[in-house]
Amino acid sequence: ELKVEQNPLFLSMQEGKNYTIYCNYSTTSDRLYWYRQDPGKSLESLFVLLSNGAVKQEGRLMASLDTKARLSTLHITAAVHDLSATYFCAVDINRDDKIIFGKGTRLHILP
Amino acid sequence: GAVVSQHPSWVICKSGTSVKIECRSLDFQATTMFWYRQFPKQSLMLMATSNEGSKATYEQGVEKDKFLINHASLTLSTLTVTSAHPEDSSFYICSASPGTLTNAEAFFGQGTRLTVV
Numbered sequence: 001e002l003k004v005e006q007n008p009l010f011l012s013m014q015e016g017k018n019y020t021i022y023c024n025y026s027t028t029s030d031r032l033y034w035y036r037q038d039p040g041k042s043l044e045s046l047f048v049l050l051s052n053g054a055v056k057q058e059g060r061l062m063a064s065l066d067t068k069a070r071l072s073t074l075h076i077t078a079a080v081h082d083l084s085a086t087y088f089c090a091v092d093i094n095r096d097d098k099i100i101f102g103k104g105t106r107l108h109i110l111p
Numbered sequence: 112g113a114v115v116s117q118h119p120s121w122v123i124c125k126s127g128t129s130v131k132i133e134c135r136s137l138d139f140q141a142t143t144m145f146w147y148r149q150f151p152k153q154s155l156m157l158m159a160t161s162n163e164g165s166k167a168t169y170e171q172g173v174e175k176d177k178f179l180i181n182h183a184s185l186t187l188s189t190l191t192v193t194s195a196h197p198e199d200s201s202f203y204i205c206s207a208s209p210g211t212l213t214n215a216e217a218f219f220g221q222g223t224r225l226t227v228v
Binding site for chain 2: 041048
């Protein structure tokens with residue numbers, strides 16, 4: 001059974017600081033996703049990582065994938081208040097679009 | 112990106128009644144769609160895989176007689192919560208993917224917030 005573990009589950013940080021969210025998964029996969037969810041809203045796709053060593057950046061967020069270590073990271077650079085949200089990593093192990101989610105990281109950035 | 116639309120966005124119903132939620136892929140065809148449930152401050156839990164033209168596949172612990180799924184066309188899947196109870200109150204989200212080799216991304220509907228009173 002696939003397990004997707006995120007840490008930390010909750011993160012409170014000051015604006016301007018850097019931090020990393022980690023996502024470990026238990027079964028081999030080369031499809032990993034990062035999503036953002038604001039309160040009361042659905043998911044916003046941030047990154048799609050499809051190969052070992054993949055690195056993608058958008059603004060202050062950068063995601064990477066190490067399929068050998070079964071690890072993905074979401075790095076936040078110089079955080080701003082607008083990045084406060086819950087971030088989910090998710091994995092598709094069978095390439096069948098059936099996505100299993102981690103528990104999410106609630107990020108709270110203090111102004 | 113591709114668009115997946117859910118309807119309604121929110122619904123309030125009385126205990127014992129049934130509620131139908133629609134999930135449509137607006138600009139692509141999807142032979143499979145997925146239904147998730149999310150309780151407050153929790154993650155998304157996969158409920159079932161909706162298969163066009165055949166029976167849905169339910170995850171362990173999900174009652175198939177309570178959560179009826181119909182996928183009658185390549186652009187529409189419906190989830191019916193039958194004999195709803197307050198514990199069924201949740202945020203229900205569907206997803207679908209164009210499924211091309213160059214586009215492995217799944218797209219999510221805007222979600223349906225169900226409140227059973």
